[in-house]
Amino acid sequence: xxxxxxxxxxxxxxxxxxxxxxxxxxxxxxxxxxxxxxxxxxxxxxxxxxxxxxxxxxxxxxxxxxxxxxxxxxxxxxxxxxxxxxxxxxxxxxxxxxxxxxxxxxxxxxxxxxxx
Numbered sequence: 829x830x831x832x833x834x835x836x837x838x839x840x841x842x843x844x845x846x847x848x849x850x851x852x853x854x855x856x857x858x859x860x861x862x863x864x865x866x867x868x869x870x871x872x873x874x875x876x877x878x879x880x881x882x883x884x885x886x887x888x889x890x891x892x893x894x895x896x897x898x899x900x901x902x903x904x905x906x907x908x909x910x911x912x913x914x915x916x917x918x919x920x921x922x923x924x925x926x927x928x929x930x931x932x933x934x935x936x937x938x939x940x941x942x943x944x
Contacts, residue, residue, distance in 0.1 A: 839905065842912065846876050880913035888920025895925040 830847050837843050850872055857868035895901070905911070907918035915923050 837911075840911065842880065846880075849876060877913045882914075884912050884914030884916055884920045885924075887917050888915060888924035891918075891921030892925035895921065901925075 830851050833847055834844055850869065853868055853872040854865070857865045860868065901918060901922040903918040908916035909919075911917070914920065
């Protein structure tokens with residue numbers, strides 16, 4: 829099942845480490861079986877989700893400091909919430925820099941562009 833999940837997004841580095849982490853947790857808890865195994869896997873998934881949310885926010889906070897008026901952000905992959913547990917990676921930078929909301933208001937600020 830791990831290989832099948834990895835094949836769904838062959839360039840998704842975050843997916844690969846999350847799958848590997850879940851596989852290791854499964855192997856560590858497999859002997860416990862039943863509800864204990866299920867709870868262990870759920871605990872690990874929740875931890876991954878929370879850690880990823882914090883990483884996305886940190887990426888956004890650090891990157892937003894580098895953007896200035898009239899600059900743009902161009903992504904060539906799924907860098908938003910669909911690919912992560914939070915506000916995204918590259919899109920976190922744009923969001924926290926105010927690109928999206930500022931663009932909607934028509935003010936002079938960094939612009940965000942993305943393509944699949």
